[in-house]
Amino acid sequence: MNLFEVLGHYNYWVFSILLMVGMYAVIARGNLIKKLVGLSIFQSAVFLMYISMDKVEGGTAPILQSGNPGQLYSNPLPQVLILTAIVVGVATLALGLAIVVRIHERYGTIEEQELLNAD
């Protein structure tokens, strides 16, 4: 594997690292907001993985240029999927935050350990 290939895989490595960093926050942190932040990073990592697929060497964003027939374009499909996934991520996050707010109102805390002791 030469250096260029190594660099070409760097995106996937960052994907793996971010995935685990997000997961760590979800598992090991007791604060519910922190868990949601971790979930967000976790999802962002997946966005990066998808978008890394779309790149074509020498290509440009997939908006067709009429005067330039030989132009290479990047792949539009992963972009469409991730547009959807970003919105799904925000929707989940908003719902999660609403639940956390209600938990705080009814328990007075959002720390996992204190919540487990409360009931």
Add this chain to the structure above:
Amino acid sequence: MTIIFSLFLLTLLVIIAIAIVHTRNLFVCIALMSIFSLLMAVNFFTLDAADVALTEAAVGAGVTTVIFLTALRLTARREKREGTKASLLSLCVLGITMLLLIYATIDNPTLGDPNAPVHVHVAPYYLEQTYELMGFPNVVTAVLSSFRGYDTLGEVFVVFAAAIGVLFILDARKGTGPEYRPEQAGLKHHLIPKAVGGLLVPFVMLFGLYVQFHGEYGPGGGFQAGAIFATAVILFSLLEGEQAALRAVPRSAQMALVVGGASLYGFVGVLCLLMGGTFLDYSVLMQDPVIGRQVGIVAIEAGVGMAVCGSLLSIYHAFAARHPMEGRDESV
């Protein structure tokens, strides 16, 4: 040059992610989260994903940050230090998983390889056919609103679900809580935010309109436009206070946008079905199938924009207009 820049950006992403997890101050954490999203957007842009970059910047760095901050106001500012029994073990497990993942991705096609399977199957069809079938150049918009328009319909309903969910969950008021009359009047007494922000609002709106109606030709479309519009109103509300923003776009109008946007999308789909096509086959809407598709796409993009804008606004207001003491149990 681009490669070095990308490497730098990606490394920065990892560092920020670790800082986000590490900090105990939740405000710092959210601020870093916003930077993380912005960097992610730049990264998407260098990877030729202009539409995604725009969305990530507007939704991830903009709206999400504001919603997080309003939620922090209602909950806690700092994370408590807890026993880290689980964390060491999970760190080991996750570390091993990460190495496995990296090992497994060695077989992945190299970044930018034009002969990778994703570039030779399905996607070329979109790139070749879009202009002929739709008559406009933005292939992302074509795939989003027509080839995979059914996914996008689903996505609009995900946003709709989030909006009604937040309203439903935060509506569980007991009636004993104090009625919220926000006394703070926004940032209008602060000269610089007022002057700069006040100037920005109309331009952000204008930009939103441009993104909405130019989505067939350049990066943009309903999602981005809806998010940008929502951002403008949120900015207004930060400057002039909650009540002024709610007078400008009342809750009923927000709900009307959500319901109207989602229904408009569905209605266009059903209309196609009634006019002899399959669901969401816009080509039957007009005599000329290309024009039919364009009409259909403009209509559903408008629906998307309305639904996204209305949803984000109603979610924001559900958090922002809530009193920190509202809905409290007497016991806590």
Add this chain to the structure above:
Amino acid sequence: MSMDLSLHLPILQVIVPLLAAPLVVLLQPRNLAWAATVAVCLLAFAIALQMASRVLLGDILYYEVGGWRAPFGIALQVDAVNALLLVVVSGAASLAALGCRESLFAQIEPRRHPLFFAAWLLLLAGLSGMLVSADAFNIFVFMEISSLASYILIAGGPDRRALLAVFKYLVMGTIGATFYLIGVGLIYMMTGTLNLADMARLVPEVADQRPVLLAAGFITVGLALKAALFPMHVWLANAYMHAPHAVSVFLAACGTKVAVYVLLRIDFSLFQAGNLDHSIRFALFLMPLALLGILVCSAVAMFEGQLKRMLAFSSVAQIGYILLGASLLSEAGLTSSLLHMFNHALAKSALFLAAACLSMRFMDLRIDSLAGAARQMPVTSAVFVLGGLSLIGVPGTAGFVSKWVLITALLEQGEQGMVMVAIVLVSSLMAVAYVWRTLEVLYFKEPAGELKFAEAPPLMLVIAGSAALLNLVFGLMPAVPLALSQQAAQVLIGGAP
């Protein structure tokens, strides 16, 4: 222009509840949102029955959304594998909405009805969308609709612990869905397509490459999380326990089964077709977890003090039966697995409907506090008896039929099979124990005070009673679901997507 609606049945199954949801939000007057929801659920049920009857005759219903042929557009497909589950999902939505009217009105303030019922319809639409879709990414989108909707519905539970339960469910559900998304991304990376049939054609060419193996792992674990396969079931018990009773009925009947369906569909058509190694890995992964789940969760149910939690743990054990059948990789095994999805839905909806009826007269659903309830609520208790018998698998009930098919399939496996038969029998005895424990309290324990006859409201009783009777009907006449399950098992074994 003439239009034949029957051509559009697959999409109508999804868009009828989906597009009705925003309209229900507008229905403020009392009862109207509920009535509209019931009407839409029944309509969806009628569509599902219509499609199932055509599939039974050998049809496969295929639909191209937007007029784009696959793999360029999104295709829908209804065959034997999903037709039966569509009936289960829409039937459960209708039964739960109809049969828990009073319970819902007691638990959810009228002001919040429009939003609640909109979420109800979104859950139905999301689950139906996952079932009919023949596109891997589209399944993700509808999975998220159904997940968000179920978070909303569970958060409607009156106890504050519902919030904790739903938060846990949200985190684990999101991780599960994201794992699935990673898996789909990796397969897309290696094949360039999202359509399941197209993937099935292309995956064998790259089946030995690491990203595909990784994809199989992510998809299996992600969906196992969603399906609450032991030991990934920790979110389920409290979620079912604290949800509003109507939501427990709906989710217990079909919530996790749709994830099981997606797991089977993808695994059998993409990874196992022509790949013996993968089939063995699939069996080796699922079989021990299924067996452990059956034993451990049945044992937990035996000692659980809360009625609804006990039923929830029994559900995880039943998921074990469903996956045990699938892990045999044989036609008989898969038949038992698909049939059990149907029969277990019948038994559990009867039991949870009985729980909802009990809740109308008993504030607290701890088993000990239900002493003597049979005198006060004889019909409800009878429903519980029938549902319980079906859960145990007593001959004459629906539960017996699928257990019988499962045992037959296990016996085909030789000596190893005998051990598993023994485990199934032991766990059935455990089911006898936990059902009997409840019945003993209902019928034979002396109540603390004098209890007068006070049954649940008539509509609830009628629906709960019919659900219980369905267990008898399909126990004595199992031909139709059995035929569909056999057909479905053949489709899955054949590897056709």
